[in-house]
Amino acid sequence: MGKTEARDIFFNYIKEKGLRYTKQREAILGAFLASGKHITIDDLYTAVKKTNQDIGYATVHRNLKLMTECGLADEIKIGSHKARFEQKYGHEHHDHLICMKCGRFIEVHDEKIEKLQGKLAEANDFVPMRHKLEIYGMCKKCR
Amino acid sequence: MGKTEARDIFFNYIKEKGLRYTKQREAILGAFLASGKHITIDDLYTAVKKTNQDIGYATVHRNLKLMTECGLADEIKIGSHKARFEQKYGHEHHDHLICMKCGRFIEVHDEKIEKLQGKLAEANDFVPMRHKLEIYGMCKKCR
DNA sequence: CTAATATTGATAACTATTATCAATATAACA
DNA sequence: TGTTATATTGATAATAGTTATCAATATTAG
Ligand SMILES: [Mn+2]
Ligand SMILES: [Mn+2]
Ligand SMILES: [Zn+2]
Ligand SMILES: [Zn+2]
Numbered sequence: 001m002g003k004t005e006a007r008d009i010f011f012n013y014i015k016e017k018g019l020r021y022t023k024q025r026e027a028i029l030g031a032f033l034a035s036g037k038h039i040t041i042d043d044l045y046t047a048v049k050k051t052n053q054d055i056g057y058a059t060v061h062r063n064l065k066l067m068t069e070c071g072l073a074d075e076i077k078i079g080s081h082k083a084r085f086e087q088k089y090g091h092e093h094h095d096h097l098i099c100m101k102c103g104r105f106i107e108v109h110d111e112k113i114e115k116l117q118g119k120l121a122e123a124n125d126f127v128p129m130r131h132k133l134e135i136y137g138m139c140k141k142c143r
Numbered sequence: 144m145g146k147t148e149a150r151d152i153f154f155n156y157i158k159e160k161g162l163r164y165t166k167q168r169e170a171i172l173g174a175f176l177a178s179g180k181h182i183t184i185d186d187l188y189t190a191v192k193k194t195n196q197d198i199g200y201a202t203v204h205r206n207l208k209l210m211t212e213c214g215l216a217d218e219i220k221i222g223s224h225k226a227r228f229e230q231k232y233g234h235e236h237h238d239h240l241i242c243m244k245c246g247r248f249i250e251v252h253d254e255k256i257e258k259l260q261g262k263l264a265e266a267n268d269f270v271p272m273r274h275k276l277e278i279y280g281m282c283k284k285c286r
Numbered sequence: 287c288t289a290a291t292a293t294t295g296a297t298a299a300c301t302a303t304t305a306t307c308a309a310t311a312t313a314a315c316a
Numbered sequence: 317t318g319t320t321a322t323a324t325t326g327a328t329a330a331t332a333g334t335t336a337t338c339a340a341t342a343t344t345a346g
Contacts, residue, residue: 020312020323041302056326061303077223080334082302097269110263116256117278124249125283126240134275135260140268163292163343184334199295204334223303225333 002090003033006072009089013070027052028063032073038084038105078134095132099139106139145233146176149215152232156213170195171206175216181227181248221277238275242282249282 010029014021031047032039039047045060064085067073074088078098095113097106113133121128153172157164174190175182182190188203207228210216217231221241238256240249256276264271 018323022311022324024325054326058304058327059325062324077220079220097264097267097271099269100272106267106269108263108267110259113256113259113263116253116259117276120251120253120256121240121278121280124240124251126242126249126278126280127286128240128278128280129243130280131278132275133260135264135269135271136273136275137264137269137271143270161292165293165342167294197295201296201335202294205293 006033006089009070010067010072013066024052024055024059025063027055028060029067032064032067033087037086038076039086040082040084044085095134097135097137097139099142100136101138101142104139149176149232152213153210153215156209167195167198167202168206170198171203172210175207175210176230180229181219182229183225183227187228238277240278240280240282242285243279244281244285247282
C-alpha cells in the first residue's frame, strides 16, 4: 500500500537533484517505510544495522533528512527530547496528545480546529504553511 | 503593574523551598520583568550583565529555570532553535504565528480553538494540562 | 558571631546534530 | 566495457545548547 510509490518519490527526488541511488539509501528507505511511528534517528540506525551492519550513523541521519525534504518523512520535536520522524506519504495530517507520564503519543485530528487556525492566521494577515498542535497531559492508562 | 506581586511570588517560592534570596536572584528577576518577549538565556545574561558585570551564565540559566518553576516564566522551544522564555505572570495564555522568513512571533488567542482542544482531549480520554499551538508561515511584511 | 549549607561563577561534561575528509561507489559516456 | 568525474560513505571532529561539578563565598538561623 504505497510502498512502491514512496520509493518512486525518493528515487525521483534523488535523481532530480543529480544524486546517486545507493544500496544504503535503498536499505534506509526500506527500514523507514517498515518502521512504526515517531522513531528517532537511533531507532532507524538500529533497524538498518540488522540488514546492513556496516552502515554509519551519519548516513542514516543524512538520508532521513533527504526523505524529509522530499515529503516522505515529517520531523517532530517534542520538548527537550531528540528529533523524531514519522511517515508522511500516504498518511493524513494529524496532531498529537502527549502523555507527560508515559510519553505516549495519541494521534488526533479535528477539522474544525484546522479551519479555525486558517481563519486565525488570515485575521492576522498571515499566510499559514504548516502548524504544530501538541496537547500535553495525562492519558487514560496513566491515571 | 504586577511587578511587586511577581517579586513576591519568586521570593515566596524561594523561601518555601528553603533556598536563599541573593543579590543575583534579585538582579535576574528584575531584568526578566523588564525584558521583552521571547528572550533567550543569552539575552537575559547580557541584560543582567549591564548592572551586575560579575554574573555568571550558569546563574542566569539556573534562575530562569526557577522562575519557570514558580510560574513567572514560560519556556518555549521553536524548531531547532534555542530555548526562549516569556513572562507568564499577569500575561494571558496565547499561541504563536511564526514567520518563517523574519522569525517574528505574532501572539494570538482564539477561545473557540481552546474549547475545541479541550473537547478533543476529552474525546480521547485524555486530561489536558497545557498545549502548544504554533502556526508557521509568512507574515504581512515578508511578502 | 558562628556554623551549616545554599549559591555562585568558571568550566567541564554531556547530548544531539552537523561538518569534515579520505577512501570508495556510482553512473555518464567514450 | 573501461574511464573518469564526482557523489557517497563511515569514522570522527566540531559545534551548539544545556546541565553538572566543585571550590570559594554568601546567606541565614540560632
Ligand atoms: Mn504522529
Ligand atoms: Mn508569546
Ligand atoms: Zn500515559
Ligand atoms: Zn516575517
